[in-house]
Amino acid sequence: MSKKLADEKRDENLYEMLLNAVPSSVLLVGRDLRITLANRDFLEKCRRTKEETLDRRLPEVFPPAILEHTEIVRRIQSVFETNQPATGERIAYPAPGGQMRIYYYRVLPLPDRDNVEFAILVMEDVTERERLSADIRRLGAQLLQAQKLAALGVMAGGIAHELRNPLTICSSSAQFLMQEHITPEFRRECAQKMQQGMQRASAIIERLLKFTRPAEPRDFVKLDLLAVLNETLDLVADQAKIQNINVNAQLPEAPVFVQGDAHLLQQVFMNLFLNALHAMSPGGLLSVIVQSALRQVTVQVADTGHGIAAADLGNLFDPFQSKSGGREGTGLGLPLCHAIVKQHAGAIAVDSAPGQGSIFTVRLDLSPP
Amino acid sequence: MNREYLIVDDEPDLCWAFEKLLAAHGLLCQTAQTARAALDLMKARRFQLAFLDVTLPDMNGLELAGRLRELDPSLRFVIVSGYLPREAAAMAQAQARGLICAFINKPFLHEEILGVIEKLAASDNPR
Numbered sequence: 001m002s003k004k005l006a007d008e009k010r011d012e013n014l015y016e017m018l019l020n021a022v023p024s025s026v027l028l029v030g031r032d033l034r035i036t037l038a039n040r041d042f043l044e045k046c047r048r049t050k051e052e053t054l055d056r057r058l059p060e061v062f063p064p065a066i067l068e069h070t071e072i073v074r075r076i077q078s079v080f081e082t083n084q085p086a087t088g089e090r091i092a093y094p095a096p097g098g099q100m101r102i103y104y105y106r107v108l109p110l111p112d113r114d115n116v117e118f119a120i121l122v123m124e125d126v127t128e129r130e131r132l133s134a135d136i137r138r139l140g141a142q143l144l145q146a147q148k149l150a151a152l153g154v155m156a157g158g159i160a161h162e163l164r165n166p167l168t169i170c171s172s173s174a175q176f177l178m179q180e181h182i183t184p185e186f187r188r189e190c191a192q193k194m195q196q197g198m199q200r201a202s203a204i205i206e207r208l209l210k211f212t213r214p215a216e217p218r219d220f221v222k223l224d225l226l227a228v229l230n231e232t233l234d235l236v237a238d239q240a241k242i243q244n245i246n247v248n249a250q251l252p253e254a255p256v257f258v259q260g261d262a263h264l265l266q267q268v269f270m271n272l273f274l275n276a277l278h279a280m281s282p283g284g285l286l287s288v289i290v291q292s293a294l295r296q297v298t299v300q301v302a303d304t305g306h307g308i309a310a311a312d313l314g315n316l317f318d319p320f321q322s323k324s325g326g327r328e329g330t331g332l333g334l335p336l337c338h339a340i341v342k343q344h345a346g347a348i349a350v351d352s353a354p355g356q357g358s359i360f361t362v363r364l365d366l367s368p369p
Numbered sequence: 370m371n372r373e374y375l376i377v378d379d380e381p382d383l384c385w386a387f388e389k390l391l392a393a394h395g396l397l398c399q400t401a402q403t404a405r406a407a408l409d410l411m412k413a414r415r416f417q418l419a420f421l422d423v424t425l426p427d428m429n430g431l432e433l434a435g436r437l438r439e440l441d442p443s444l445r446f447v448i449v450s451g452y453l454p455r456e457a458a459a460m461a462q463a464q465a466r467g468l469i470c471a472f473i474n475k476p477f478l479h480e481e482i483l484g485v486i487e488k489l490a491a492s493d494n495p496r
Contacts, residue, residue, distance in 0.1 A: 161424060164451030164475045165380050171476035172386035179393075186389075193382055241424045282429070 025103075025123040028110065031080055033058040033073070036118065045125070047096040066091060072105065072121075079107045079119045090126075101127045140339075144267060147336055148212050151267075154274050158239030162204055166197035173197070211235060211266065220344070222367045223262050224255040225297060229288065232269040236277065243281040249288045256290060256297050257367040264340045268348075271333040272301040272360050279305025279358060295366050302359040308352040316350055337362075374398040374486075375419040377407045377433065378449070379426050387420065390479050396486070404428035404436070411440045418489060420473075420482070423450035431463050438468070447471045447485055 025042035038053045075086035086107040095101045103123045110118040173190040287302040317338035341348040352358035376387040384400035391398045401407035404427045423430040434446040446469045463469045471485050
């Protein structure tokens with residue numbers, strides 16, 4: 001064997017080894033869609049031999065469904081026409097054995113002197129990655145739900161108390177109605193009080209259900225941050241009262257629009273409010289101050305509670321270090337707040353010292369008008 | 370001696386229910402929706418008995434009882450509230466040291482309120 005031939009053979013082996021080492025399917029396709037090269041990943045995924053693949057046209061090798069329902073052929077052709085890489089597309093490819101795999105493919109021109117003779121088709125298997133990110137989303141949703149239930153536990157006393165007031169009025173009115181000699185006016189008054197009491201109780205239940213309803217991943221929409229804050233303040237109002245805590249909310253008159261998910265943002269403020277109440281009791285002041293300037297809105301949640309030690313301040317938002325939950329929480333409240341605020345492209349910060357109370361500041365971008 | 374009753378509850382409809390209940394039995398009352406208003410009422414009046422809610426906007430019911438007692442050492446108190454587990458110990462303690470003479474859960478039966486009034490009236494006028 002001449003040296004040149006030996007070199008070529010060695011190069012060919014090297015290329016093949018390199019291609020086979022790539023954890024994606026790689027095909028070399030000609031203008032006529034004929035496959036001239038296929039790496040091991042592709043052959044294994046399709047369970048085809050080299051002989052069943054090489055020198056055959058794409059339509060003989062790929063399932064017809066893929067060729068019909070995806071842009072793959074058109075994109076390969078565009079690479080030949082433009083000499084430019086084609087952007088990818090997500091395709092579902094049934095692996096032999098029936099299991100559906102998800103691929104993301106790209107088509108690149110194989111650089112040659114003048115015109116393109118070959119296109120490189122690279123198919124990356126993203127099935128596991130997509131499954132993992134779906135798992136993470138699901139775990140995130142479960143964590144959020146667990147947090148909500150934890151918040152509900154903290155609020156249970158307040159809810160019970162809040163419900164008992166309208167129930168007491170209904171009960172009293174009913175007892176009046178059971179008396180024999182009462183005037184028609186008083187009878188009507190009692191019935192009216194009962195009706196109002198039941199409506200109030202039902203509104204409380206409605207608010208709770210709305211809060212505990214599992215959040216579905218949704219696209220962010222333009223929403224009024226003040227409406228979210230007011231609803232959340234309503235939910236904790238009774239808890240604050242039970243703990244003898246005054247609530248001072250300084251909210252602007254006009255709506256403050258941000259892009260986001262009301263459900264998630266409510267969870268952030270619910271956590272901050274309940275943490276503040278927890279840090280104080282009995283007695284204290286919870287201040288909620290909203291200020292918008294330029295393109296940002298700032299929500300400050302300040303309490304007059306026991307404050308946070310300097311050593312704990314640094315890892316307050318770290319899910320593995322946070323002690324913020326204390327005995328009533330899961331310890332994941334603030335890390336979750338942090339994650340949600342980040343998701344909204346915002347920032348959350350804390351300023352606190354032992355005995356000096358704490359101020360949590362949430363910054364969000366204002367929605368363009 | 371037919372002094373008035375004092376009702377302190379931040380829920381106006383609850384004050385309404387008390388007024389109607391007591392009036393039906395020929396008893397008069399004054400109502401206050403905050404601790405501050407109750408303390409103000411005490412400046413000009415003396416009461417037979419005070420029914421206090423625990424969660425008032427400006428003060429805890431037990432704390433208010435202490436403040437009112439300073440103004441009138443003979444005044445007696447009944448706490449009327451939705452039962453809260455965390456309050457149970459404080460209530461028992463307040464009852465043990467004689468700050469309050471009864472604790473009534475919301476929602477209550479009218480007989481419970483009238484029963485306390487009768488019991489205290491009887492102890493005031495032993496035969």
